Amino acid sequence: MRRLFESICPMNSEPDIAIIGAGAAGVGAARRLAKSGLSVSVFEALPRIGGRAWTLNTPVAAIDLGCGWLHSADRNPWTRIAEEAGIPVDSRPSAWHRQDRDFGFPRAERDAARAAFGRWAERVAEAPPPSDCAIDAVEPGEPWLAYMQALSGYISGDELERISAEDYAAYDEASTENNWRLETGYGALVAATMPASVELHPATPIQSISLEGSRLTVRTERGTIRPRALVITVSTNVLASDAIAMPSSLDPWREAALQLPLGNNEKLYFEITDGHSFDDESHVIGNPRDPKTASYYIRPFGKPVIEVFLGGRGARAVAENPEAAFPRAMEELSALFGSGIHRELRPLAASDWTNTPSIRGGYSHALPGHAAARQALARPFDNRIFFAGEATNRTDFSTAHGAYESGLRAAEEALQALGR
Structure with a gap:
């Protein structure tokens, strides 16, 4: 198991394979390639491993600001990875369907x-x-x-x-509808699973990719590398943007990414500081007649927190006006539990996936008429560039296990292209 944070290490200028992105897809690709005997370098724009899987350790609890549930857990590879690492998996039904x-x-x-x-x-x-x-x-x-x-x-x-x-x-x-959890955090599992044998470069955004001779040229803020093959796992919103300069020959992949935009999803967490208004493992929807309403998961694992989950319009409102997010959530909770809860709650943490430059949203969905874009995005380019990420998975998109499996698939394609 690898440490969550890594110091800056020397850069191999000509690795066999480079991976862009150290989220679940990048981890999946790295785990497969680490067994190949090839030199592998991983580049991540954020200063941590995990991407949209992020467990934040707060003074009161470890909380997942990104993915938090092992969806389709009975066939989810992260379930097996957790069990093999001796990490308990909680298979109790969620409280989502209760009010x-x-x-x-x-x-x-x-x-x-x-x-x-x-x-x-x-x-x-x-x-x-x-x-x-x-x-x-x-x-x-x-x-x-x-x-x-x-x-x-x-x-x-x-x-x-x-x-x-x-x-x-x-x-x-x-989907199998089996949604299980890790008390220690989904993001913590993803981050700890990056193999130690790969060369990892956190806080190293990619500036450009170009095709020059038999090797690719990848420029970063810390220098240039020339790998034989490249696995790209960045989000569709990043791929479709001009964040990374790419040759025009990759325009079809950018166009596919445009048809698979990331939706908006954000989380807020309240700390429960006092009082007895909230029961362990309980749940409410704030206002079922408001499309912006939040889903509130209360005291998960008995921890003194409330997880506030927002999607679509509600998440966009948070991204556009973060200062209003906690007051709006407090207003919804007060309408249900009474105004006295103001004395029992205080803001603890919040995500900001929409405004994170290397991510720019929650998870992908296909626009009407463009479900086939997932297959188009997953196609290799010239047997040298391979694409992974949850958006390339035809059935398990929007999940960490879909991302992981796409990383395995892209790694296999790269190995075959290199004759391994």
Whole structure:
């Protein structure tokens, strides 16, 4: 297991394979390539390993500011990796489908709202709209549309108007609905799993990639390298931008990335400082009639925190006005638990994925009509550049295990191209 943070080390100017990105996909590629006998260098713009997997150690608890649940845990490779490392995996059902004490969302309304979402999901899978636009599978006059938009924000990071029905159905069909957890943190597991044998360069953004002779030329803020092969795992929002200068021959990959934008997802955490208003392992949705509403997971593992999860419109509001995020969440909680909770809570930590230059959002979704862009993005270029990341996974996109598996796939392609 590798340390979470690494000091700057000397740079091999001609590694066999370079990996751009030390998130779950980069870790997956590095773990496969570490067994090959080839020289491997990993470059990460952030000063830490993990990318969108980030466990922050606070004075009161270790909290996941990025991915926090082992989705499809019964087939998720991170489950096996955790168990092999002796890290306990908690397989208790989540509290997502409960509303603590029926506050603001009685059982009859919950049943009606979930039934509406279930009917929509069934139509998406069995009778998808010709437009491939997810909103077109919603029944006219649907009274629970705001609730469905909130769920779309949590699941896909965007509203139904911008979601491919085919893409959503592919994920939903593959999901096993087993969502498990790691008390020590998902991000901590990802970060600790980078193999020690690879050359790691954190806080080293890539400036440009060019094709020169038999080797590639990759320029960084710390120098230039010339690898034989390159695995790119950056997010689609970064790939589609001008953050990394690339030759025009890679424009088709940029165009595919444009059709797979990252949605918006953010987390806030409150510390529970006093009082007895909140029960362990409980959950509420703030306002099911507001598409910007948050999902509140209360005292996970009995820790004195509330995890506030926002998606779509709610997450965009946080990114646009961070100072208003905690007051708005406090307002929603006060409407459910009473104004006295102001004395029991204080802001602890918040993510800012949308405004992080090397990430720029939550996780990918295909725009209507563009589910096939995932396959296009996953294609190698010239048997020298290989693409990985959750967005390249046809069914497990938006997850850390989908990213990990894509890293393994890209590493295998690179090894075959190099005759290994």
